[in-house]
Amino acid sequence: MTDQSNFHPSTKLLEEYALGTLSTGMSVAISAHVELCDDCKQHVSVAEQHAATAWAGSASTKSNGAPDYSDVIASIVSQVQDGSVAPQISVPEELHTPEHSVVLPRVLAKVAAEGLVWKKLAGGINQARVELDNETQCEFIYMKPGSKTPVHTHMGSEVTLVLDGSFSDEMGEYGPADFVLRDKKDHHQPCSDEGCLCFAVLDSPLTFTKGLARLFNPLIRYKFRRATSAGI
Amino acid sequence: MVDEVKKRTSRAGHEEARSDEALLIAVGNTQDRVAFEQLFSRFSSRIYALGMKLTRNEQLSHDLVQEAMLTVWKKAPLYDLDRGTAQSWIFTLTRNRCFDILRKQKRQPNCISADDIWPQDGEPAGSLVNEETATQEIEVSQIESFYNELPDAQKAVVEQIFIFDRTHEEAARVLDIPLGTLKSRLRLGVAKLKQHVGVDE
Numbered sequence: 455m456t457d458q459s460n461f462h463p464s465t466k467l468l469e470e471y472a473l474g475t476l477s478t479g480m481s482v483a484i485s486a487h488v489e490l491c492d493d494c495k496q497h498v499s500v501a502e503q504h505a506a507t508a509w510a511g512s513a514s515t516k517s518n519g520a521p522d523y524s525d526v527i528a529s530i531v532s533q534v535q536d537g538s539v540a541p542q543i544s545v546p547e548e549l550h551t552p553e554h555s556v557v558l559p560r561v562l563a564k565v566a567a568e569g570l571v572w573k574k575l576a577g578g579i580n581q582a583r584v585e586l587d588n589e590t591q592c593e594f595i596y597m598k599p600g601s602k603t604p605v606h607t608h609m610g611s612e613v614t615l616v617l618d619g620s621f622s623d624e625m626g627e628y629g630p631a632d633f634v635l636r637d638k639k640d641h642h643q644p645c646s647d648e649g650c651l652c653f654a655v656l657d658s659p660l661t662f663t664k665g666l667a668r669l670f671n672p673l674i675r676y677k678f679r680r681a682t683s684a685g686i
Numbered sequence: 687m688v689d690e691v692k693k694r695t696s697r698a699g700h701e702e703a704r705s706d707e708a709l710l711i712a713v714g715n716t717q718d719r720v721a722f723e724q725l726f727s728r729f730s731s732r733i734y735a736l737g738m739k740l741t742r743n744e745q746l747s748h749d750l751v752q753e754a755m756l757t758v759w760k761k762a763p764l765y766d767l768d769r770g771t772a773q774s775w776i777f778t779l780t781r782n783r784c785f786d787i788l789r790k791q792k793r794q795p796n797c798i799s800a801d802d803i804w805p806q807d808g809e810p811a812g813s814l815v816n817e818e819t820a821t822q823e824i825e826v827s828q829i830e831s832f833y834n835e836l837p838d839a840q841k842a843v844v845e846q847i848f849i850f851d852r853t854h855e856e857a858a859r860v861l862d863i864p865l866g867t868l869k870s871r872l873r874l875g876v877a878k879l880k881q882h883v884g885v886d887e
Contacts (some may be wrong), residue, residue: 474740474781475832478794478803481785485803506777512735526752527726530759531719543881587794 459491459631463598472501483613486559490631502578551596553649556618562653579600587633591656602645611637619650693848706772714762715870726755733780740784751788754780832879840875843868
């Protein structure tokens with residue numbers, strides 16, 4: 455499943471993800487992509503290291519007013535430490551479409567664990583909303599084989615992460631683990647021949663513009679592609 | 687200029703100043719409170735600064751210092767050098783706590799937390815595992831020479847465990863040291879070897 459995807463979050467987005475400055479919805483979508491993409495995993499880990507190094511020099515000026523933390527320290531060290539490895543979600547959560555059962559990335563398994571309520575929309579599209587924050591609209595989308603969405607416009611930008619199957623629009627064809635970013639200028643009409651399960655995040659345009667500009671920067675796409683082919 | 691000199695001399699006076707990693711491992715292995723206090727004073731103003739940057743709120747930033755350092759204390763037993771430098775370990779953990787603090791403040795649904803979004807304690811990335819096996823052969827030959835450079839106390843422990851193949855309990859008895867001491871020396875020794883071999887890459 456790894457290293458298959460052709461569409462990735464921009465470097466800028468991955469860096470913001472590493473810093474923790476993105477919305478929850480956006481962070482979840484990137485987290486799910488990163489779990490499926492070794493390349494982006496590597497980028498994030500490097501970005502984290504850079505951020506940590508830059509962080510080291512960030513607070514040297516503030517040494518005078520350091521408050522007295524001795525009470526805090528005393529109360530912390532009186533607590534019991536975690537002896538063992540933190541429990542992980544042990545059973546991978548699966549989503550069943552009529553075509554397949556799909557193993558979800560861990561973070562999405564957690565999101566779906568509360569239960570999904572599917573709604574039928576026009577054109578063979580099914581949608582299950584999940585509420586992650588107050589800034590984005592997040593949903594699982596299942597497109598039946600042969601379905602075609604009505605041409606739609608959104609307020610902001612839209613991220614679509616393909617989890618199973620594929621869909622296509624005027625700009626390309628997208629398969630598992632692809633991270634597709636569209637903004638409202640892009641009039642697209644996604645359709646799917648074989649059926650498709652996605653996770654989608656509608657975000658405010660403000661958060662996105664920089665990332666978007668970078669995503670379509672051919673240099674960066676080239677870099678990603680080269681890194682992918684240089685990999686395994 | 688004078689400050690510069692002062693700083694340098696005081697640093698020279700603390701030749702034994704332990705690295706962040708050594709402190710963190712001591713906290714994890716032996717609940718070393720002195721080590722924790724040192725980590726606290728090294729990191730609290732940095733954590734506060736990151737909090738101010740991300741939340742722009744003094745109260746939340748103070749909360750962040752407490753929550754992040756509490757997490758450092760609690761999770762220290764899970765830290766080892768495979769997880770990178772102490773600094774990046776504490777950075778990612780601070781970022782996660784801050785993300786959760788902000789979510790709580792914005793009253794966002796709590797079906798998900800930062801530790802779900804950035805899994806810390808899961809298996810290492812697939813590519814890293816591959817790299818590890820690829821470099822294994824080089825390590826074995828190099829490790830011997832680095833082993834000889836270890837401080838005697840750590841060398842003795844590493845020898846008992848890895849060369850004589852003793853259990854921790856047996857080794858502690860042979861060397862006549864407490865089990866906790868043995869474990870922390872072992873971790874430090876192995877950590878040093880790993881560092882020399884460049885596992886920190």
